[in-house]
Amino acid sequence: MAAARRVTELGLDGRQRGGKWKGSVFKALLILCIVIAFVTLLAVIVQAFVRGLPRLDSNLITQMPSTLDRETSGMQSAIFGTVYVMVGVVVTVVPIGVSAAIYLEEFADHTKGWVRFIELNIQNLAAVPSIVFGILGLAFIVRGPLSLGPVAYAGSLTLALLVLPTVILAAREAIRAVPTSLRLGSMGLGATQWQTIWHHVLPAAVPGIVTGTILALSRAIGETAPLLLVGATVFVTYNPDGFFDGAYTVLPVQIFQWAVRPQEEFRILAAAGIILLLGVLLAMNSVAIWIRNRFTREL
Amino acid sequence: MPGHDIPDSPVPVMEARGLNVFYGGFHAVHDVDLTFGRHEITALIGPSGCGKSTVLRSLNRMNDLVPSARVEGQVLYHDQDVYAPEVDPIEVRRHVGMVFQKANPFPKSIYDNVAYGPRVTGMKVDSMDDHVERCLRGAALWDEVKDKLKESGYSLSGGQQQRLCIARAIATEPDVILMDEPCSALDPIATGAVEDLMLDLRQDYTLIIVTHNMQQAARISDRTAFFTARPDETTGNRTGLLVEYDRTSKIFENPSDQRTEDYISGRFG
Amino acid sequence: MPGHDIPDSPVPVMEARGLNVFYGGFHAVHDVDLTFGRHEITALIGPSGCGKSTVLRSLNRMNDLVPSARVEGQVLYHDQDVYAPEVDPIEVRRHVGMVFQKANPFPKSIYDNVAYGPRVTGMKVDSMDDHVERCLRGAALWDEVKDKLKESGYSLSGGQQQRLCIARAIATEPDVILMDEPCSALDPIATGAVEDLMLDLRQDYTLIIVTHNMQQAARISDRTAFFTARPDETTGNRTGLLVEYDRTSKIFENPSDQRTEDYISGRFG
Amino acid sequence: ACGNGEDSTDGSTQAAGTEDGAAGGSADGALSGDIAIDGSSTVTPLTEPAAELFMQENPDVRVAVGTSGTGGGFEKFCNGETDVSMASRPIKDEEVAACEEAGITYEELGVANDGLAVVVNPENDWATCLSVDELNAAWRDGSEATDWSGINPEFPAEALELYGPGTDSGTFDYFTEAVNGEEGNIRQDYNDIGEDDNAAITGVAGGTGAMAFIPLTFALEAGDSVKILEIENEAGECVAPSTETVQAGDYTPLARELFIYPKGESVANKPEVKAFAEFYVNNSEEIAEAAGFIPLTEEQKQAALDQIATLGG
Amino acid sequence: MSSTPGTTAVRGRTADPSPVSLTAGSPRWGEKAIVGWLLLCAAFSVLVTAGIVFSLIPPTVEFFRRVAPGDFFSTDFWAPTNAGNPSFGVLRLVVGTLNVTFWALLIAIPAGLGAAIYLSEYASSRARKVLKPILEVLEGVPTVAYGFFAMTFVTPLLRDLWPTFLPGKLGEPPGIFSAASAGVVMGVMIIPTVASISQDAMSAVPSGLRQAAYGLGSTRMQVATRVVVPAALSGIVASFVLGISRAIGETMIVLLAAGASANLTFWPNDSVLTMTTFIARTSTGDIGHGTTTYYTIFAVGALLFLMTFVMNMISIALVRKFRETYE
Ligand SMILES: Nc1ncnc2c1ncn2[C@@H]1O[C@H](COP(=O)(O)OP(=O)(O)OP(=O)(O)O)[C@@H](O)[C@H]1O
Ligand SMILES: Nc1ncnc2c1ncn2[C@@H]1O[C@H](COP(=O)(O)OP(=O)(O)OP(=O)(O)O)[C@@H](O)[C@H]1O
Ligand SMILES: [Mg+2]
């Protein structure tokens, strides 16, 4: 049997425990890792800010893009285009995503092969490169079966498909976080399952769903590659007519268009556009985080 | 037992006949036969994991909500098998109400908590206000909450929340009320209040309660069922089974099975 | 108690002096004075939430890991205050080992589980193989696992896992071993094996155990400390305090405090 | 369908300026409606100011310019999706066929002239004029010239570093066809700079042995950071690229015309399309300057206006 | 029943035992219709996948009708647009993609893992509450912003600060486009992905294991490196694999910073053409519908989809293995 330590070996001050510096160095390295990530974010912002500063003016928002007057050119059509596209994304993805999440969390029998297949499929979809969604959008939405043409809603639908897995995942987590005891309490009173969901589960899950959806949208709002393929590559000097009508462009595509132009004025515009886009994103994220912190405490 | 005469054999309101419950491939409860008497309190006791909650939940088909759960055998409610194909589990739960271990009021007002059941079941009540008052009185909670019916159910103390859940349960006018360790999260004073309430409720309802607290079973129940868990020799899984079912006084004073006696006297568990 | 003579007053290995523990603003444990005797088993008993685990965890500074926890008073280990500024909590834990309620082997091989402690503490052992064997024998597990040392600790049964955790704890050659409800997740047979082991370990170590099972305390401990929780009159928070500390036989047969007697006889809890 | 042949034009429409075309649209002379344009990325920077200027004069007309490349533009055009297609090369036979099948008629209008400049590092003192053969030796697919002496034995053995636009650009197509005889024929190891002509400037300015081909106006804007080479034309003269030499047709083979293709139906039925096409041609100087291209000559303008007239009739 | 003056007590439903009906009062069609709709929505994602597959397969088949698979899966030159002598050695694009991915991972894996360990094992819950959302913001930074950053900031920086004292090829500063510039920025972009998934995995390691390790006198670093990281390993590896799949699928950064020269190289200071760059540039550039180049887009897209799909399946399998251990 292993013997107990002899009492004479006492000494609790850890002097005989060498290598304490290892822990400190390790911790410093870990902090460095976090700092790298954050410093880069800062660098992205600062760089764009410094570069775009000359054009961070009201014209950026109030003016249409212009090749002639680069000093006063703005991105109003892209801002409106983004709003249209995003509204289209929300109205498409939220009902489908939340419904799918409710089914998977509340109704699906997870021992069934086909349910697992659906779940696996969603997980997979989440990691499909966005450009592949662009190919899908081009083949099925702009042309092909839906043939919407290069209109704002074609962009919406493409992005909606892209973020659908994210929304489903977030909604599922929000729904799962609703305590089972609420469901049991309601079911135990003879409420039907849908009554239980509608009266208790969904209201309790709304903050989580909203948070997750905002985060998903903040991903969609910055997507460029798929929209390059589905027709947002346009020089438009007017705001979209509607979801199914007319030309449109969006912020990230406009930024990209400007970024690859050789003239410095366009580069500056691109940088200013990036700041604008990051500002929108930061606002969206703050709202999401606020909602999360505000409402998760209550359950 | 105190001051309550019960017949030698229970007048059946619910019965389990050859009840077996499985979770996936796992045999959780083996061959349980039990008759729950009208206007009696039946206590289910036994060590952790022996299947008490499982048996309780199969009585009002709450186990349907566990996807992997499967029930064999019969559960009769006034001689109808609640697992018969034409039976609607929702309807069963309207007759057989349930109160849980952890008080689980809805994040709504006290009033809405009580009114919820009647509303969703489409119960006809002359005046919801009166009905809510009656139920809160029935749960011995009225005096404490009558001035704050609009406040959230969460604003109550643990014991009050549990009584609110009981008020909520009786609001749908069930016949049987199942309670799964209703006092285990409460302090002794709150426990006392709920125990008193249970004795009151016995006048109008049939109560079936699971408890870990043998003193509680002894104090309030008319009959006691003792369960234990037997490990399967090959898989090592432990399957719950009914060891003994009798009047509570008999179980506690003169059990017929050695395992019951060991448990009661604290030799294991 | 069985076959074990203990002195009237314990030969101190560890002592709590005026120990108070707070979690944030919440006063969890109030003014505890206790002396833990060398080569004795001390049991801490009391109702849930009375602070048994909290006291235990403050003995080897495991409470340091709870950011909100704050300790006042002294904990002496061979007359050194383990909370003195120059003391390294890591070093304390190397002298005062710990076994938990839920067996928590590492997801490593049985061998590596036992060898982990000596490796991280940089302990010098002649042969790790021999050391592992000694510890597994010490935990009465050797015969059951000697042919599968390379298998995962998870492949063992619950009781074996708990003994593996004990083997792991003694591998760093501690002086004191703290155990927090080490058997509460085990079945009666596994419990018996672990209890036998504890009695064995007493020869070499000082054991301090928390248990909910009064029969267990009565069966194996030399001294018993009974705690209870007193609600604060204004906040309603319940603060744990030591009611009585004595030889186990005295506590169980002839307690001096009414609250102890109520608890032992099952009148509350 | 109308081909791009030089069919006869009667002088009667020549007089029809912008004003006249507009009158066809609405009673009070104000034009309105949408014009959908798509096609060449090379022509896009030219069409953008054209559209802007046109919209300044006709605030109720909205012009949207897409960039699908010449091929992609024709695909949409022959599919009936656009009113005007932009092209950095004449329409191809397959595209002619596609349009014919869909019953789309059009005319090819020259809207500006484009010249390619070959630029080198200012420190390069050995090369001032290159022949097409020399360019071919440097750029053709399979070329093994790794230094300048591989182009011309008289040049020093300075390591050769090549920059050029990517396969998705009209400039690329044009250069490879003109220099290597075949569209897309280019050596593998040149640095593809995509659409970012700046990158070529940066690259050339940074390497003594570097060489790049880029749009002429861009090279001119770059000032002293690069040196623009003369190109030996078929006549054997070394010609430096400039507005004049390009317009005069002396700077060959690295000069070309850029086109738009208005749809016959749109010109006939949508007065704003006709007006836009005429505007585009009539304001060639201003538009070309804004975009960094070389404007049409008077003859080119006239030819274009004649072609619009055939469609509008 | 306790005193209930003025009101009658609530009675049990069958206070007098008359026959009761347990059958449903109504068939509840509404409820069934709702469940049907929900199921439809859940199954919709399968439709999306099918859409992807069906938008890729026919043109890819057409591509292989024109180009022999052996010519495609080769390191031949990549020159699909070369009219006279087209060649389709897609492995050059794959190598280009892997080149950038490699440099990206070289940054993202250590930094992401380090950040995850810090968040999971060192940070106070308050610090975590602040840091996690920032990581989330980082995950949401549009890639076009990263691409612009790479092109206009990192590239010049690399060109200026390149360690030219290194021997041979490694000492040559990168050009205006390079795998290094795209890789570095992409690495930073992926850090949050790696960090957040790894951290989730580490946080899911039962706290009992940590307690046990501390109880044995382990230091915090030992707990982190010897207990938590090994215990969470499959989850951590899953985050790496997902990082790879994101790197392979990322478009804008490489489009703006990696260039478009299909060099067969693993040097960081070379310009490379990635699969995504090719797709994005070619499908927005000047190619005619129906040309072989047009079909090349889909063939490369299919290959890209397949590669990320495989990565993803691996990642899912690893996560599942991890879950099985602890849940
Ligand atoms: N949803 C479930 N899925 C799978 N197994 C379950 C589920 N619920 C319970 N079990 C298992 O069934 C057995 C009986 O569980 P049950 O909860 O009925 O026991 P119990 O007697 O109520 O225990 P306790 O006193 O701890 O509440 C246990 O082994 C438990 O692990
Ligand atoms: N980490 C913590 N943070 C805040 N409060 C805590 C923490 N751990 C315990 N407490 C509180 O301290 C009090 C004493 O808890 P402790 O776990 O010590 O009781 P116990 O006697 O061991 O109970 P049990 O028998 O249930 O294990 C309880 O009120 C508990 O809620
Ligand atoms: Mg239970």
Ligand SMILES: [Mg+2]
């Ligand atoms: Mg405890």
Ligand SMILES: O=P([O-])([O-])[O-]
């Ligand atoms: O877009 P282009 O046809 O000019 O390459």
